[in-house]
Amino acid sequence: MTRALGFVLLLIINSQPTLGFSKDNHIDNNKVDGPGIFSNSGIRGPKYRDQIKTMKEIAKKRPDIARTIEYGQSLKGNTLTALVLESRNMLITKLALVTGATHGNEYLNIVDRLTEALLNSKANVLENYLASGGALIVVPIVNPDGYEKRRRGNAKNADVNRDWPNSKSPEPAVFEQPESQALANLVMNYLSDHPLTKLNLALDYHCCVDGMLLKPWGYEKGKYMTQSESDRYDYFIDPMIKYFPKPGKVGTPPDLLYTADGTTLDYWYDKYGAISLTYEGTRRRERNNLQYHVLWWEDILRNL
Numbered sequence: 001m002t003r004a005l006g007f008v009l010l011l012i013i014n015s016q017p018t019l020g021f022s023k024d025n026h027i028d029n030n031k032v033d034g035p036g037i038f039s040n041s042g043i044r045g046p047k048y049r050d051q052i053k054t055m056k057e058i059a060k061k062r063p064d065i066a067r068t069i070e071y072g073q074s075l076k077g078n079t080l081t082a083l084v085l086e087s088r089n090m091l092i093t094k095l096a097l098v099t100g101a102t103h104g105n106e107y108l109n110i111v112d113r114l115t116e117a118l119l120n121s122k123a124n125v126l127e128n129y130l131a132s133g134g135a136l137i138v139v140p141i142v143n144p145d146g147y148e149k150r151r152r153g154n155a156k157n158a159d160v161n162r163d164w165p166n167s168k169s170p171e172p173a174v175f176e177q178p179e180s181q182a183l184a185n186l187v188m189n190y191l192s193d194h195p196l197t198k199l200n201l202a203l204d205y206h207c208c209v210d211g212m213l214l215k216p217w218g219y220e221k222g223k224y225m226t227q228s229e230s231d232r233y234d235y236f237i238d239p240m241i242k243y244f245p246k247p248g249k250v251g252t253p254p255d256l257l258y259t260a261d262g263t264t265l266d267y268w269y270d271k272y273g274a275i276s277l278t279y280e281g282t283r284r285r286e287r288n289n290l291q292y293h294v295l296w297w298e299d300i301l302r303n304l
Contacts, residue, residue, distance in 0.1 A: 039107040039150060041207040042284030048078055048144040051112055055083040055140075058115055064088060065130055066115075072182025075155035078144040080182050083115060084190075085126070086135040092194045093133040094304050097187060097202040097274075098297075100139070102161045102264065104146020104153070106207040109287040112140035117294045125298040134304060135197065137190065143179050154179055161204075162260070164267035169219045173262030184267070200304045201236065201275040202268035208283035211248030212256060213240060215277055216269040219261040221254035236275050239299035243292045248280065 037045050045051070052068075059066040065085055072080040086092055100111030115138050118126040126136070141147050145155040153159050154177055163180040165172050175181040191197055215233055217223040225233070241247045253260045269276040282289070 037107070037148060037150065039147075039207075040105040040152075040283075041108055041281065041286065043107060043109050043287050045107045045109055045112070045147070048141055048148055051141055051144075052079065052081045054112065055081060055138075058083060058119075062119070065127070069186065071186040072178060074143070074145045074179055075177075076145045078148075080142075080144070080179065081139075082186060083138040083140075084135065085115065085130060085138070087130040087133075090131065090133045092135045092197045094200045095135045095137065095187075095190065095194075095197050096200055096300070096304060097137045097268070098139070098205070099142050099183070099202070099264070100205040101144075101147045102142040102204055103159075103206060104141075104143040104148070105150050106152075106205075106281075107141075107147060108205050108207055108281040110281065110290060110293050111138065111205050113290055114138065114293060114297065117290055118297060121294060121298065123298055125301050129301040129304065134301065135190075135194075136301075137186070139183065139186075142183060145179075161264060162262035164262050164264055166219055166261065166266045166270050168217065168223070168266070168270060169261050171261070187272075199268065199272040199274045201300060202264065202277070203300075204264045204278045205281060206278055207281045207286065209248060209257070209280035210282045211244060211246060212280040213237060213248060213250045213277060214253050214256065214265060214280065215250070216252065216266050218253035218263050218265050219259065221259055223254075224252065233275060233277075235303045236277070236300055240279075240296045243295040243299075244289065245292070253278075 055068050059068050065087055067084050069082045069084055070079050071082055074080060098111055101107045143154055143160045146153055158177050160177050160179045163173055163175055163177045165174060187199060216225060237250055249256055265276050265278045268274045
């Protein structure tokens with residue numbers, strides 16, 4: 001790519017509206033809910049160190065199924081931390097991944113509450129999933145530097161969701177940011193430690209396009225999965241449509257928003273064949289939808 005063309009593309013990207021695949025706009029801080037860290041989702045969250053504390057408290061409360069992993073460091077030295085849920089006495093054969101705040105200013109207060117909500121559910125779906133050889137990796141804050149500064153990018157203002165390789169792309173990205181490389185290594189190392197395990201599903205939470213659900217491919221308009229692959233996705237998409245009062249549109253980023261290359265959406269599908277989805281939450285109101293996310297995730301875990 002020539003320098004001039006790259007500059008033009010940068011101007012185009014920077015002109016996009018506030019979406020999970022876009023640049024953020026200003027919001028009125030006085031209208032952001034509750035105390036804590038500002039987010040362009042209109043929802044404030046706890047400090048990153050308190051996010052880690054919550055994960056460690058879950059691991060302490062349920063050492064039989066939960067542990068935390070420090071899987072790297074951000075550019076500013078924040079400890080990248082994940083919560084791993086698995087049954088100690090089971091042979092692990094399936095893995096699901098849920099992530100949030102890859103764009104630091106798109107915190108939804110869903111991923112960080114999801115584990116406890118699933119554990120407290122009377123349906124016991126999460127524990128049944130773990131008892132059947134399943135594992136779940138939860139990363140509430142992928143980009144802590146951006147999260148703490150209410151910024152889309154990391155400490156270098158680099159977009160952590162444009163950093164992911166894709167073998168199908170004519171100009172594939174390469175890992176340049178520590179946050180993305182560390183997350184990719186976390187999953188790769190887990191699968192290496194559990195050689196019979198497959199990454200079955202990855203769901204990344206963004207904001208804010210009123211509950212829109214994105215599926216591959218994002219790198220180029222007109223690229224779609226095969227019909228059989230699309231049918232496989234329906235098992236995980238249909239419950240969202242069923243449970244949510246006002247479900248958003250479902251489709252690829254180029255069809256519903258715009259082309260986005262180098263995303264987790266394409267990476268997990270391209271590298272591992274996983275069901276890979278990006279959920280675009282509703283600004284300000286998404287935190288009130290936790291009950292629907294729990295029902296959705298319970299169906300997801302049943303279908304894995």
